[in-house]
Amino acid sequence: MRGVAVLGSTGSIGRSTLAVLARQRDHFRVVALTAGRNASLLDAQRAEWSPVFAGLVDGGAASTLPGGPEVLIEAATHPSVDIxxxxxxxxxxLDATLAALRAGKRVALANKESLVMAGELVMEAVRLGGGELVPIDSEHSAVLQCLTGHGGSLDRLILTASGGPFREWPAERVAAATVEEALRHPTWSMGAKITVDSATLANKALEVIEAHFLYGLPYDRIDVVVHPQSIVHSMVEFVDGSVLAQLGFPTMELPILYALTHPQRLPDAGVPRFDPVGAGSLTFEPLRAAVFRTFGAGVAAGRAGGTAPTVFNAANEVAVAAFLERKLSFARISDTIEAVLDAHAPQPAVTLDAVRDADHWARARAHEELS
Ligand SMILES: NC(=O)c1ccc[n+]([C@@H]2O[C@H](COP(=O)([O-])OP(=O)(O)OC[C@H]3O[C@@H](n4cnc5c(N)ncnc54)[C@H](OP(=O)(O)O)[C@@H]3O)[C@@H](O)[C@H]2O)c1
Structure with a gap:
């Protein structure tokens, strides 16, 4: 019986995690739950799971639960929590990822932003704290599943991308895309921020940076290919040229389960079984980097290293929030990110203060761009 804390239990991944855990009650128990603002859903989850600890980060004065950002740390480091x-x-x-790893926990990471903004610190926390970092992102889970048992001979990663809702749109139409259009993802149902990130392809840049830190590969050995069916979740090429891929119908419940059980596997009747004929034709095409400039800006920030990925992440968060509030056009998301990155001289990102300073600076600079 392993104790699990679910941070962000009211979100898309949080709810999928509880759906997985509901089928695995013999193996895991829910020790802690945290939400941002959704008090009513958190109440319902508390009634179902009776966690030892529950916190509502942004509950306001009316909430009787512990609040503030500290509740994430409390949940992440609770002595009864293993994962x-x-x-x-x-x-x-970010802070909860670092705190959990320093406390020696397994972190099943959906929050890729913490690895992008402070990759060196997060990997150092893994080394020093004795914890484990296991990705939930379907692409990185695919890589881990392909690599498990094949360590040492990895040559190249090929991450797949659905291409998002605007994959085939002409550039002028993409530039004028509305919030409703950006939120209509063809293959995945996810929270609003990552859905917009998938439409701009910022998400794929975040994932390239995430893969760089997780698997220790230089950027020129991490490729991206567009695969509209989202069946091949990523591929791994070994030194002898052999390529392994992990396949399945799109569901986050399988990578979530694998992040809980790695390197073992558990049977799960809730995950849709694969049917190659039902999956139909699988196609692959290049990413249109000239149209989706946020992707190139993000990968360039990753290559620049230091605080550049921190700045990319922060500028993207500000721009996407403004787009969702209808204060910024789709085209200006990439303009804003590029302007902030152009104004930034990367510094080493080896202390939390350096990361926080870069994050704050980038948010302020991005807001200036918006005004
Ligand atoms: N959704 C997917 O399929 C998917 C796939 C791969 C990776 N990811 C990654 O997983 C993470 C979560 O994505 P999601 O789609 O599940 O997002 P989401 O549906 O928006 O859920 C986000 C969760 O975080 C909570 N939250 C928001 N702001 C917070 C804050 N300041 N402090 C503490 N908690 C806060 C929310 O609480 P309230 O709702 O209560 O306010 C909610 O529980 C992201 O990093 C995303 O990139 C998601």
Whole structure:
């Protein structure tokens, strides 16, 4: 019986995690739950799971639960917790990732932003704290599943991308895309921020940076290919040229389960079984980098290293929030990110202060761009 904390239990990944855990009650128990603002759903989850600890980060005066960002740390480091599922969205997830790893926990990481903004610190926390970092992102889970048992001979990663809702749109139409259009993802149902990130392809840049830190590969050995069916979740090429891929119908419940059980597997009747004929034709095409400039800006930030990925992440968060509030056009998301990155001189990102300073600077600079 392993104790699990679910941070961001009211979100898309958080709810999928509880759906997985509901089928695995013999193996896991829910020790801690945290939400941002959704008090009513958190109440319902508390009634179902009776966690030892529950916190509502942004509950306001009316809430009787512990509140403030500290509740994420409390849940992440609780002595009865073995596995922390970090399903918080955005930079707000960083401190809990670091705290859990330093406390020697397994972190099942959906919150890719924490690895992008502070990759060196997060990997150092893994080394020093004795914890484990296991990805939930379907692409990185695919890589881990392909690599498990094949260590040492990895040559190249090929991450797949659905291409998002605007994959085939002409550039002028993409530039004028509305919030409703950006939120209509063809293959995945996810929270609003990552859905917009998938439409701009910022999400794929975040994932390239995430893969760089998780698997220790230089950027020129991490490729991306568009695969509209989202059946092949990623591929791994070994030194002898052999390629392994992990396949399945799109569902986050399988990578969530694998992040809980790795390197073992558990039977799960809730995950849809694969049917190659039903999956139909699988196609692959290049990413249109000239149209989706946020992707190139993000990968360039990753290559620049230091605080550049921190700045990319922060500028993207501000731009996406403004787009969702209808204060910014789709085209200006990439303009804003590029302007902030152009104004930034990367510094080493080896202390939390350096990361926080870069994050704050980038948010302020991005807001200036918006005004
Ligand atoms: N959704 C997917 O399929 C998917 C796939 C791969 C990776 N991811 C990654 O997983 C993470 C979560 O994505 P999601 O789609 O599940 O997002 P989501 O549906 O928006 O859920 C976000 C969760 O975080 C909580 N939250 C928001 N702001 C917070 C803050 N400042 N402090 C503490 N908690 C806060 C929310 O609480 P309230 O709702 O209560 O306010 C909610 O529980 C993201 O990093 C995303 O990139 C998601």
């Amino acid at each position: 922390v599922v970090n399903a918080v969205v955005g930079a707000a997830g």
